[in-house]
Amino acid sequence: MEEVKTLKGNSMHYCTGCGHTIVHRIIAQLMDEMGLREKAIASAPVGCAVLFYNYFNMDIIECAHGRVPSVMSAIKRVHPDKFVLAYQGDGDLAAIGTTETLHTANRGENITVIFVNNAIYGMTGGQMAPTTLPSQVTTTTPKGRGNNFEGGPLKVCELLSVLDGPAYIERCAVDSAEGLKNTKEAIRKAFQCQLDGKGYSFVEVLSMCPTNWKMDVKSSIGFIDKMKEYFPLGIFKDVRNER
Amino acid sequence: MTEKILMKGNEAMVHAAIKAGCTFYAGYPITPQNEVPEQMSALMPKAGGIFIQAEAELSAINMIFGASAAGVRCMTSSSSPGIALKQEGISYIAGGELPCVIANVMRGGPGLGNIRASQADYFQSVKGGGHGDYKLIVLAPSTVQEMYDLTMDAFDYADHYRNPVLILADGITGQMVEPVELKDYKPILELPSKSGWILDGCKGREPHVVKTLFLESDDRLTKHNIHLQEKYQRIKDELCLCKEYKTEDAELFIAAYGITARVCKEAVDAARKLGYKVGIIQPVSLWPFPEKIFAKYKGKDFLVVEMSCGQMIEDVKLSLECKGKIHFMGCGGGWYPDTEQIVTKVKEIYGRS
Numbered sequence: 001m002e003e004v005k006t007l008k009g010n011s012m013h014y015c016t017g018c019g020h021t022i023v024h025r026i027i028a029q030l031m032d033e034m035g036l037r038e039k040a041i042a043s044a045p046v047g048c049a050v051l052f053y054n055y056f057n058m059d060i061i062e063c064a065h066g067r068v069p070s071v072m073s074a075i076k077r078v079h080p081d082k083f084v085l086a087y088q089g090d091g092d093l094a095a096i097g098t099t100e101t102l103h104t105a106n107r108g109e110n111i112t113v114i115f116v117n118n119a120i121y122g123m124t125g126g127q128m129a130p131t132t133l134p135s136q137v138t139t140t141t142p143k144g145r146g147n148n149f150e151g152g153p154l155k156v157c158e159l160l161s162v163l164d165g166p167a168y169i170e171r172c173a174v175d176s177a178e179g180l181k182n183t184k185e186a187i188r189k190a191f192q193c194q195l196d197g198k199g200y201s202f203v204e205v206l207s208m209c210p211t212n213w214k215m216d217v218k219s220s221i222g223f224i225d226k227m228k229e230y231f232p233l234g235i236f237k238d239v240r241n242e243r
Numbered sequence: 244m245t246e247k248i249l250m251k252g253n254e255a256m257v258h259a260a261i262k263a264g265c266t267f268y269a270g271y272p273i274t275p276q277n278e279v280p281e282q283m284s285a286l287m288p289k290a291g292g293i294f295i296q297a298e299a300e301l302s303a304i305n306m307i308f309g310a311s312a313a314g315v316r317c318m319t320s321s322s323s324p325g326i327a328l329k330q331e332g333i334s335y336i337a338g339g340e341l342p343c344v345i346a347n348v349m350r351g352g353p354g355l356g357n358i359r360a361s362q363a364d365y366f367q368s369v370k371g372g373g374h375g376d377y378k379l380i381v382l383a384p385s386t387v388q389e390m391y392d393l394t395m396d397a398f399d400y401a402d403h404y405r406n407p408v409l410i411l412a413d414g415i416t417g418q419m420v421e422p423v424e425l426k427d428y429k430p431i432l433e434l435p436s437k438s439g440w441i442l443d444g445c446k447g448r449e450p451h452v453v454k455t456l457f458l459e460s461d462d463r464l465t466k467h468n469i470h471l472q473e474k475y476q477r478i479k480d481e482l483c484l485c486k487e488y489k490t491e492d493a494e495l496f497i498a499a500y501g502i503t504a505r506v507c508k509e510a511v512d513a514a515r516k517l518g519y520k521v522g523i524i525q526p527v528s529l530w531p532f533p534e535k536i537f538a539k540y541k542g543k544d545f546l547v548v549e550m551s552c553g554q555m556i557e558d559v560k561l562s563l564e565c566k567g568k569i570h571f572m573g574c575g576g577g578w579y580p581d582t583e584q585i586v587t588k589v590k591e592i593y594g595r596s
Contacts, residue, residue, distance in 0.1 A: 038445055039446065040444060053452045056450075058445055059445050060452050061454070062453065062454035062455065063305070067332070070301070070302040070303075071306070074295070074308075074317075075309045075313045075442065077267070077293045078293065078313035078314070099298055099302065100298075100299075100301075100302055100305070103298035
C-alpha cells in the first residue's frame with residue numbers, strides 16, 4: 001500500500017472487516033492530498049475510535065463521550081486558521097452527544113464532522129445504538145429493536161439538514177469500490193468547505209461492524225444495503241455556493 | 244489616588260479575567276451569576292476574545308476543555324446546579340492537566356434549591372466533585388475586591404500548576420455592589436511555556452495529544468495518578484491563603500470563609516465590646532486548606548460558621564486533630580448568619596465552658 005504521511009503506520013486494533021479502518025485511510029489520504037496534516041487538530045471520540053491518536057500523525061484531543069462537537073467548536077474558535085476534524089461514532093454523536101451535535105451544527109461552526117454510523121455500539125460489545133435498525137437484535141434489544149419502546153433509527157443527516165447553520169451534509173457508505181470513491185469525494189468536499197470558510201460540514205458514513213452484527217465480512221457488506229433503506233445515501237444540504 | 248469603580252462581584256470577575264488575558268469564555272445562564280455571561284458577551288469581543296453562550300453546562304465546560312488545550316486562558320462560570328453538571332468535564336480537565344478558571348456563585352441546594360446565597364458546595368469543590376482522584380485549587384473571596392483580585396490570580400495559579408482553579412463565591416458576593424480598584428495585571432508566579440503540549444497543528448514538531456485514557460500498560464494510569472498526587476503535594480507545600488483577625492489574644496476562634504467571614508468579623512467586634520476574646524481564621528484557599536494555620540491553635544475552642552449544614556468543619560477538625568471543643572453554627576438552604584445570632588452563640592459557648 002502507498003505510504004500515507006498522515007498515518008503513523010501502526011497496525012490498527014479494529015476487527016476484521018471494520019469500516020473504521022477504511023474511513024481512517026480515506027481521511028488520511030485526503031489530508032495528504034490537501035496538505036492538512038500540519039494544520040490539523042482532530043478528536044479521538046469515546047468508542048471504537050478512541051485510539052485514533054495511535055494511528056494518526058497529527059494533533060489530537062481525546063474527548064469525553066458525546067462532547068466532541070463542543071471541544072472542537074472551541075478549538076476552531078481559538079484557531080480559525082487551523083483545520084478542525086471531529087470524528088465520531090453513532091453512540092457518541094447521536095445518543096449521548098445529540099445536544100452538542102445539534103447546537104454545533106446550528107451555530108454553523110466551521111468544522112468538519114465525520115460520522116461513522118454502524119448501527120451498533122462496538123467498543124462496549126454490541127448494544128443498541130440510536131441508529132440501530134428496526135428489529136435489529138443487539139445485546140440490549142434481544143427481541144429486536146422496536147419491541148420495548150426504543151423508537152426508530154435516528155436519521156441525523158435529515159435532522160441537521162433542516163437547520164440554517166450547516167453548509168454541507170452528505171451520507172455515503174463504504175460497502176463497495178464505488179462507495180469508497182463517493183465517500184472520499186464527499187469528505188473532500190466537506191474538508192474544502194471548511195477551508196473555504198463556508199461553515200459546518202457533515203459526512204455520515206454507513207460502515208460495517210461484522211463482529212457485533214455477528215456476521216462474516218461478506219454478509220456485513222449486504223447489511224449495509226438494509227441500512228440504506230433507512231439511511232438513504234445522497235446530499236442532504238449543500239449551500240456552499242450561497243455563502 | 245487610585246480610582247475605584249462600583250460594581251457587582253460577578254462583574255468584577257469579568258473585568259479581572261479580561262485584564263488577566265482571558266480570551267475565551269463559555270457559559271450558560273443561571274441565577275445568581277447571570278452578570279458573568281452577560282458582561283462577557285459585551286466585553287470579551289471588545290477585548291478581541293471569544294464569547295460563546297453554550298447550549299448546556301456540559302457543552303460549556305467541554306468548550307473550556309477545548310480552548311485550554313488550544314492554549315488560551317479561558318473561563319466558565321455557573322451556580323451550584325450548573326456546576327454539578329460541569330463535574331464530568333472538570334474531571335477530564337484535571338486529568339488532562341489543563342489550566343482554566345471556573346467560578347461557582349453558590350446558591351441553595353440540594354436539587355434546584357433556591358436562588359439565595361449558600362456555601363453548601365464546599366465538599367463538591369474541595370474533595371473532588373467528579374470521578375477519580377483529583378484536586379482543584381479552590382479560592383474563596385469575601386469582598387467584591389477579592390472577587391477581582393482572586394480571579395486575576397486564579398489564571399496564574401492555573402497556568403503555573405497546569406490545574407483548574409475554582410473561584411468559590413456565593414450569591415451575596417456575586418450580587419453585592421462595592422467599590423473596586425481595577426488593578427493592572429502583573430503575573431504573581433512564573434508562567435511556564437505552553438508550547439510543549441498545546442494543540443495548534445504539528446507544523447515543525449511532533450504531534451501533541453491531549454488525553455485522559457491510559458491503557459498502554461497496567462500501571463500507566465497508576466503512574467499518572469502518582470504524578471498528579473506529587474503535583475497536588477507541591478501545591479499544598481506552596482499555596483496557603485488565609486486571613487486572621489484578632490487572633491493574637493483570642494480564647495475562642497471562629498472559622499469561616501467567604502461572605503460568612505465578613506459577618507463574623509462584625510460579630511467579633513461586637514463580642515469583644517462585651518469582653519469576649521474572639522478572633523477569626525478565614526481560609527481563602529479552601530484547597531489547599533490552611534492546615535498549618537489552624538494547627539497553631541490546636542486545643543483551643545473553635546466555632547465554625549458556614550452557610551451549609553457543616554462541611555468545612557470536617558477540615559477544621561482534621562487540621563486541629565479534633566483537639567479542643569469545636570462548635571458549629573450553620574444551615575443550608577439559604578440561611579444567612581447575622582451578627583446578633585453569632586454573638587448569642589459566642590455567649591452560649593462561654594456559658595458552657
